[in-house]
Amino acid sequence: xxxxxxxxxxxxxxxxxxxxxxxxxxxxxxxxxxxxxxxxxxxxxxxxxxxxxxxxxxxxxxxxxxxxxxxxxxxxxxxxxxxxxxxxxxxxxxxxxxxxxxxxxxxxxxxxxxxxxxxxxxxx
Amino acid sequence: xxxxxxxxxxxxxxxxxxxxxxxxxxxxxxxxxxxxxxxxxxxxxxxxxxxxxxxxxxxxxxxxxxxxxxxxxxxxxxxxxxxxxxxxxxxxxxxxxxxxxxxxxxxxxxxxxxxxxxxxxxxx
DNA sequence: AGCTTATATAAACTGATACTTATTAAGACT
DNA sequence: AGTCTTAATAAGTATCAGTTTATATAAGCT
Numbered sequence: 001x002x003x004x005x006x007x008x009x010x011x012x013x014x015x016x017x018x019x020x021x022x023x024x025x026x027x028x029x030x031x032x033x034x035x036x037x038x039x040x041x042x043x044x045x046x047x048x049x050x051x052x053x054x055x056x057x058x059x060x061x062x063x064x065x066x067x068x069x070x071x072x073x074x075x076x077x078x079x080x081x082x083x084x085x086x087x088x089x090x091x092x093x094x095x096x097x098x099x100x101x102x103x104x105x106x107x108x109x110x111x112x113x114x115x116x117x118x119x120x121x122x123x124x
Numbered sequence: 125x126x127x128x129x130x131x132x133x134x135x136x137x138x139x140x141x142x143x144x145x146x147x148x149x150x151x152x153x154x155x156x157x158x159x160x161x162x163x164x165x166x167x168x169x170x171x172x173x174x175x176x177x178x179x180x181x182x183x184x185x186x187x188x189x190x191x192x193x194x195x196x197x198x199x200x201x202x203x204x205x206x207x208x209x210x211x212x213x214x215x216x217x218x219x220x221x222x223x224x225x226x227x228x229x230x231x232x233x234x235x236x237x238x239x240x241x242x243x244x245x246x247x248x
Numbered sequence: 249a250g251c252t253t254a255t256a257t258a259a260a261c262t263g264a265t266a267c268t269t270a271t272t273a274a275g276a277c278t
Numbered sequence: 279a280g281t282c283t284t285a286a287t288a289a290g291t292a293t294c295a296g297t298t299t300a301t302a303t304a305a306g307c308t
Contacts (some may be wrong), residue, residue: 009136013296014129017205024212026219030255040170043297045256050295064254064305070213075206082199082206083139087193088148137266161300167267169286188284190273250308255303265294272287278280 002082007074010054015039016047020070023057027069081092127178128205131198134178140171144194147181151193168229 010016019033034044048068051057055074058069134140143157158168172192175181179198184191 005138006135006140008132008141012129012133012136017128017132020209021212024215025210034208040298041255042257042299046296065245066255070209070216072213075213077211078206082202085148085194085199088145089199091148092150092194108180164268165285166269170266190285241301252307253302255306258300261298268291270288276283
C-alpha cells in the first residue's frame with residue numbers, strides 16, 4: 001500500500017512541485033535542480049529525499065552525481081485515489097440532476113414533506 | 125489561478141481524505157462527518173474549512189445544518205497539474221526506450237565516451 | 249596525496265498545523 | 279421565552295515541516 005500522506009504532502013510544497021516540473025523536462029542533478037532557487041543545496045537535498053520517499057522520483061548514480069528523474073509509482077497511487085473522488089463527484093451530480101428533474105416535473109406545486117426553508121446555496 | 129498549495133495540503137491529511145471519501149458517497153452534515161472520528165467537532169469544522177478553501181467541497185444551508193458535498197473546482201486544478209507530470213513521465217520513458225534500443229543495436233561493443241561506471245539503478 | 253566538486257546528514261531555529269477547551273450564534277422544539 | 283441541537287470561532291498548546299549553518303563522505307582532478 002502506497003503512502004498517500006507522503007505523496008500528497010510532497011506535492012503540497014511549491015518548491016517540490018517546481019522540482020517535479022523541471023524533471024518533467026528530463027533528468028537533472030541536484031545542483032541543476034537547486035540552481036533556480038534561492039535556497040541552499042541541503043534544503044534541496046531534503047526536498048528530494050521527501051520526493052523519493054513519496055515514490056515521485058528515482059535516483060541514479062553517475063560518478064559523484066546523483067541525477068533524479070520522475071518515477072511513476074507515486075503518481076499512480078495518487079491517480080488511483082483521485083479516481084475514487086472523481087466517480088463520487090459524478091455520481092453526486094447525477095443524483096442532483098435527478099432531483100432537479102423531479103422539481104421540474106412538479107413545478108408550481110407545493111413540496112409536501114417540508115417543515116422549514118430548504119434554501120439551496122448560490123453555488124452550483 | 126487555483127491554489128495548488130491549498131488543494132494538495134488539504135489532501136495530505138488522512139482525516140480530510142476520509143472526509144472526502146465519505147462525501148464521495150453523498151452529501152453529509154458536520155455531525156455525520158465527525159462521527160467516525162475520535163476528534164471533537166471543532167476539529168472537523170476546521171478540516172472542512174480547509175477543504176472548502178481548497179475548492180474540494182461545497183456547503184449548503186439547511187436550517188441549522190450545513191451539509192457538505194464534493195466540489196469539482198479543486199479536483200480539476202489538481203488534475204490539470206498532474207497531467208503535466210504524466211506527460212513528462214511518458215516523454216522520459218520514451219527517451220529511455222530510445223537509449224535502450226540504441227544499446228541493443230551496438231550490443232557487445234564497447235561504449236566509446238565512458239570514463240567511469242555509469243551504473244543504472246536497480247529500479248525500472 | 250591534497251584540492252575540488254557533488255551530495256548527504258545533523259543540529260538548531262522558526263513558523264505553520266492539528267488539536268484541545270471554552271464560548272458564541274442561530275435555528276428548531278416545547 | 280427557554281432549551282436543545284448544529285455548527286463556527288477564539289485562544290492556547292504541542293508537534294511537525296522548511297531552512298540554515300556546519301560538517302561528513304566520496305569521486306574526480308592535478
